Amino acid sequence: MKGTGRVEAFSDGVFAIAITLLVLDLKVPAQSPLLAGLLAQWPVYAAYLISFLFILIMWINHHWMLEHIIRVDGTFMLLNGLLLLGITVVPFPTNVVAQYVLTPDQNIATAVYTGWFLMIALFFNFLWQYAARGGRLLSKDDHEAGLAGVVTARYRWGGPAYLAAFVLSFIWAPAALAVTFLLAVFYALPHEMSLPGDALSGGQTKVS
Amino acid sequence: MKGTGRVEAFSDGVFAIAITLLVLDLKVPAQSPLLAGLLAQWPVYAAYLISFLFILIMWINHHWMLEHIIRVDGTFMLLNGLLLLGITVVPFPTNVVAQYVLTPDQNIATAVYTGWFLMIALFFNFLWQYAARGGRLLSKDDHEAGLAGVVTARYRWGGPAYLAAFVLSFIWAPAALAVTFLLAVFYALPHEMSLPGDALSGGQTKVS
Amino acid sequence: MKGTGRVEAFSDGVFAIAITLLVLDLKVPAQSPLLAGLLAQWPVYAAYLISFLFILIMWINHHWMLEHIIRVDGTFMLLNGLLLLGITVVPFPTNVVAQYVLTPDQNIATAVYTGWFLMIALFFNFLWQYAARGGRLLSKDDHEAGLAGVVTARYRWGGPAYLAAFVLSFIWAPAALAVTFLLAVFYALPHEMSLPGDALSGGQTKVS
Amino acid sequence: MKGTGRVEAFSDGVFAIAITLLVLDLKVPAQSPLLAGLLAQWPVYAAYLISFLFILIMWINHHWMLEHIIRVDGTFMLLNGLLLLGITVVPFPTNVVAQYVLTPDQNIATAVYTGWFLMIALFFNFLWQYAARGGRLLSKDDHEAGLAGVVTARYRWGGPAYLAAFVLSFIWAPAALAVTFLLAVFYALPHEMSLPGDALSGGQTKVS
Numbered sequence: 001m002k003g004t005g006r007v008e009a010f011s012d013g014v015f016a017i018a019i020t021l022l023v024l025d026l027k028v029p030a031q032s033p034l035l036a037g038l039l040a041q042w043p044v045y046a047a048y049l050i051s052f053l054f055i056l057i058m059w060i061n062h063h064w065m066l067e068h069i070i071r072v073d074g075t076f077m078l079l080n081g082l083l084l085l086g087i088t089v090v091p092f093p094t095n096v097v098a099q100y101v102l103t104p105d106q107n108i109a110t111a112v113y114t115g116w117f118l119m120i121a122l123f124f125n126f127l128w129q130y131a132a133r134g135g136r137l138l139s140k141d142d143h144e145a146g147l148a149g150v151v152t153a154r155y156r157w158g159g160p161a162y163l164a165a166f167v168l169s170f171i172w173a174p175a176a177l178a179v180t181f182l183l184a185v186f187y188a189l190p191h192e193m194s195l196p197g198d199a200l201s202g203g204q205t206k207v208s
Numbered sequence: 209m210k211g212t213g214r215v216e217a218f219s220d221g222v223f224a225i226a227i228t229l230l231v232l233d234l235k236v237p238a239q240s241p242l243l244a245g246l247l248a249q250w251p252v253y254a255a256y257l258i259s260f261l262f263i264l265i266m267w268i269n270h271h272w273m274l275e276h277i278i279r280v281d282g283t284f285m286l287l288n289g290l291l292l293l294g295i296t297v298v299p300f301p302t303n304v305v306a307q308y309v310l311t312p313d314q315n316i317a318t319a320v321y322t323g324w325f326l327m328i329a330l331f332f333n334f335l336w337q338y339a340a341r342g343g344r345l346l347s348k349d350d351h352e353a354g355l356a357g358v359v360t361a362r363y364r365w366g367g368p369a370y371l372a373a374f375v376l377s378f379i380w381a382p383a384a385l386a387v388t389f390l391l392a393v394f395y396a397l398p399h400e401m402s403l404p405g406d407a408l409s410g411g412q413t414k415v416s
Numbered sequence: 417m418k419g420t421g422r423v424e425a426f427s428d429g430v431f432a433i434a435i436t437l438l439v440l441d442l443k444v445p446a447q448s449p450l451l452a453g454l455l456a457q458w459p460v461y462a463a464y465l466i467s468f469l470f471i472l473i474m475w476i477n478h479h480w481m482l483e484h485i486i487r488v489d490g491t492f493m494l495l496n497g498l499l500l501l502g503i504t505v506v507p508f509p510t511n512v513v514a515q516y517v518l519t520p521d522q523n524i525a526t527a528v529y530t531g532w533f534l535m536i537a538l539f540f541n542f543l544w545q546y547a548a549r550g551g552r553l554l555s556k557d558d559h560e561a562g563l564a565g566v567v568t569a570r571y572r573w574g575g576p577a578y579l580a581a582f583v584l585s586f587i588w589a590p591a592a593l594a595v596t597f598l599l600a601v602f603y604a605l606p607h608e609m610s611l612p613g614d615a616l617s618g619g620q621t622k623v624s
Numbered sequence: 625m626k627g628t629g630r631v632e633a634f635s636d637g638v639f640a641i642a643i644t645l646l647v648l649d650l651k652v653p654a655q656s657p658l659l660a661g662l663l664a665q666w667p668v669y670a671a672y673l674i675s676f677l678f679i680l681i682m683w684i685n686h687h688w689m690l691e692h693i694i695r696v697d698g699t700f701m702l703l704n705g706l707l708l709l710g711i712t713v714v715p716f717p718t719n720v721v722a723q724y725v726l727t728p729d730q731n732i733a734t735a736v737y738t739g740w741f742l743m744i745a746l747f748f749n750f751l752w753q754y755a756a757r758g759g760r761l762l763s764k765d766d767h768e769a770g771l772a773g774v775v776t777a778r779y780r781w782g783g784p785a786y787l788a789a790f791v792l793s794f795i796w797a798p799a800a801l802a803v804t805f806l807l808a809v810f811y812a813l814p815h816e817m818s819l820p821g822d823a824l825s826g827g828q829t830k831v832s
Contacts, residue, residue, distance in 0.1 A: 006632060006636060006687050006690075007687075008214060008217075009217065009632075009633065009636050010636050010639065010640055010683060010687075012214060012217050012218050012221055013221055013636055013637055013639075013640030013641070013644075014640045014643065014644055015218065015221075016218055016221030016222045016225060017221070017225055017433075017640060017641055017644040017645075018644050018647075019222065019292075019296060020221075020222055020225040020226050020229060020296045021225075021229075021644060021645075021647065021648070022296065023226075023229065023296050023297055023298075023299050023300055024229070024232070024648070026297070026299075026300040028300075028303045028304050028307050028308075032311075032312075032313060033313060033316075034304070034308055034311075034313035034316045034317055035313075035316045038304075038316075038320065048297075049293075052293055052296070053289075056289045056292075056293075059218060060285055060289075063214050063215075063218075066214075077684055078812055078813070081677075081680045081684075081812070084643075084680075085673075085676055085680075088643060088644045088646065088647050088676070089647055089650070089672075091647050091650075092647055092650040092652075095652045096652050096658070096662075099652050100652075100658055103656075103658075104656075105656060105657060105658035105659075108657075108658045108659045108662075109658055112662065188286055188289070189286070216422060216425075217425065220422060220425050220426050220429055221429055223426065223429075224426055224429030224430045224433060225429070225433055225641075227430065227500075227504060228429075228430055228433040228434055228437060228504045229433075229437075230504065231434075231437065231504050231505055231506075231507050231508055232437070232440070234505070234507075234508040236508075236511045236512050236515050236516075240519075240520075240521060241521060241524075242512070242516055242519075242521035242524045242525055243521075243524045246512075246524075246528065256505075257501075260501055260504070261497075264497045264500075264501075267426060268493055268497075271422050271423075271426075274422075396494055396497070397494070424630060424633075425633065428630060428633050428634050428637055429637055431634065431637075432634055432637030432638045432641060433637070433641055435638065435708075435712060436637075436638055436641040436642050436645060436712045437641075437645075438712065439642075439645065439712050439713055439714075439715050439716055440645070440648070442713070442715075442716040444716075444719045444720050444723050444724075448727075448728075448729060449729060449732075450720070450724055450727075450729035450732045450733055451729070451732045454720075454732075454736065464713075465709075468709055468712070469705075472705045472708075472709075475634060476701055476705075479630050479631075479634075482630075604702055604705070605702070
């Protein structure tokens, strides 16, 4: 549990708790009949699903990243801390968008939501850039195999996509949410998960 | 913590948090006298107990499954993510059934509850089928010993049983809840936990 | 993470979450002035402290017990699950006693609280008895050193002490709470933690 | 997971949960327009940020401390438990200061907040002093390298700084909060994290 082990354990804990705390936004409807009350809450379920997939994907990427990092230093822990700050807050903008998406404030609510995702995507990129630049925290093999460049290319589209969703929020909120949802589904699909390093080992991770 | 280690750690975290968050549904009664107020909440306690046992059993099965899986890939992580989505939401239908079981909406409330359990049981089966088909993620020994077939037979009855409880919810809600409770107790009993693989080692798991 | 590793990880998670969720019972006082409002909540703080120490001690004992157990089986996992059920519910009776200790319902509230602790103490004893009987789940060395008998003697007083607190709840609630508090402090003191097995190694646990 | 492993796992869990539960203090504003409602909550965000950084830094220091400790005993576990008690409660004073910082009760609210941080800083110092005195729980190498003295000097300023913030709370609350914020940022910066032991290994921690 020394070295990256505890960073992983702490990060896993934060990801797992944040993803589970989302359920606290699902309130039992007070009005009768129950079925109508449950159905009327569909924006809450939609926001739950998007945020769950988003945190899950971030965790999968974080998991993958730490498999290729063999050292941590103070700067990495600070940047990782900022990423975790972003993740822990997710239930809040999720709740904002769920409550306001059907009101005239839908543009602001959606912008808060997509803007927060954009910020997390940027934090994630900072973290990876810091770890990979010059092979700083990578193993010699991964560095020489050009892992940094390949992965950086892969993450290149995350930032602009969330930026587009953020800008779209001010113009047409439902479209911005649709983009965010499609991004979550797209990244969740397995073909996206077979990253370069995995490809080398046939897309599978051997048990340690 | 590489390989299945972090999938286990993350999944354990989600199971542990979901099972603990159930307590937030237990509210201190506001009306006096206290004893009458506490006793009047019996549906809340019953729902708590069923959901606790359900998550506990799912965790035990998940624990057992991952002991026989030696590789994870992207599809496995996605299917595992869907299972965890199901688990994290459990406090919500638990709360629904606890609040509505004594009202005229009891059929809908019970159907939401048993239907959610049915969906989780299906997710679990998908996950196992994916891992075991052709021995995909199993060790060579387990595959050759025909583990997939034996376990698949065992899980065969989970789906239909929860489907029966779901259908029964619309006819006679108390009976559907009784079935769900009996299923939880039945699967929680140790004889159910001595699965084929365990049997080979005398029903005991050696410390790693 | 195989074998007892995941039972430990899951149990640790549940203990850690239950002990942290206690904070949700600490509400910011609404009435002004703030200082008076904070001070008026002293029963909430007292209940928080007792429950925190109780869960902490249970965790330390659980930690110690699993260091001497080298196998788990289905019955152990079920009994461990019952213990965890008891632990996860602790925030609820804590809240009950905090809100009702200064009302005429103080006897019932205190009985719920001490009765729950009594039940957890019994669950813990069942778990240890099951693991230690005939050295079932212990290492051969620990079994031959008579560990089961020594530890059983140690735990002998936990049950009766909480039973006394439970009975006292119906007679004089403040005294029952004082006993519960003193029990928590007494068990939390380090001399109590130097158990037989630790004594053999000089009261210290070597890093693995 | 034996030895310090489980103390780390349990502590990591508590730190991770406490830092994530802070989000429950972020409530969706009820009044419209949404943007004004969100902006009016700035004290809540500020308190969130300070508390998040504070717990993160405490975790990093705890992580670092346990890397240099090779044994745990009962006293260590009790002192560690007191530190965790302090950490789990953090969401409460965070909520107090967030709700009262713009009211006439701001001095009391700020004193509760900074006073709690002071107490945690003291608990942390007790824990380190206990572990390091005479090299009690350190490895022989670390003890002979004079680690205890170097680190003790480093932690020397934490206590007085939080004491100053506490005293300042009664005089000028905004200044006390500014000091607390600057302390959090200062300790979070990486140069602060390169401790003596890390310096020896080039500021980096090798993966185990």
